[in-house]
Every structure is written in C-alpha cells, then in structure tokens.
Amino acid sequence: MHAILLNRRTNERKEVKVGFSWTEFFWGFWPALFRGDWKWLVIILLVDLVLGVWSFGGVSAAFNMIFAFFYNKLYINDLLNSGFEPADDSSYNTLLAKNYIASGRRFSTINESHYGRTR
Structure with missing residues (x-):
C-alpha cells in the first residue's frame, strides 16, 4: 500500500510505502539515505556498526530484519510531524x-466528514 503526503508550506509531495519495509529489510541504512531521512540513517548506521563489529554482522542483520517492520511507520510519523499531511x-x-x-487527527486537506462531525 502507498499513501501520498503533501506539505502545504513547501508544496512538496511524497509517495510513501505503508507497511513492511522490504527495502530496509534487504538494504539496511540505504533507503534512509536515499529518502533523505538523516535521523534514521544515523541511528541505523550506528546500530549496524556497534552490533556488527562484535558479531561479524549477524546481529546487525537480525536488527535490520526486525526494524523493517517499524521503519515506514517511523518515517511517515516524522513526515506528519514536520508538516506533511495526507493528500487525499x-x-x-x-x-x-x-x-x-x-x-481523530485533523488535517487541512481532508474532508470534515472523517472527523465525525454532525451538521
């Protein structure tokens, strides 16, 4: 599944993947780098380096497999908190x-009917 997020201030539009992150699962920190997600890039890199050094990469690979379940949600929540909102x-x-x-979260681009208001 995909969702389209829009930042009204900058007119920036992002199509984001919702659900399991196969790219993070296979490629580790690279998706964060290509998305420009600097916060999670640094966190993933540090965890990979710290865990990978003493385990020859085994624990680092396990971390990436587990983190793939959470990465897209964390990335989307960061975008929503920085001014992005669903486009439709x-x-x-x-x-x-x-x-x-x-x-109950309100966004300016979404129809008022989603918020349970009665007329």
Missing part, C-alpha cells in the same frame, strides 16, 4: 487503517 481521502484512510494516525 484514500491516503488518509490507508494511514488510518494501518494505525499510522489516530482516528
């Missing part, structure tokens, strides 16, 4: 279905 109802519903956002 479909993206909103996708993020809501996967529990990436709370059901």
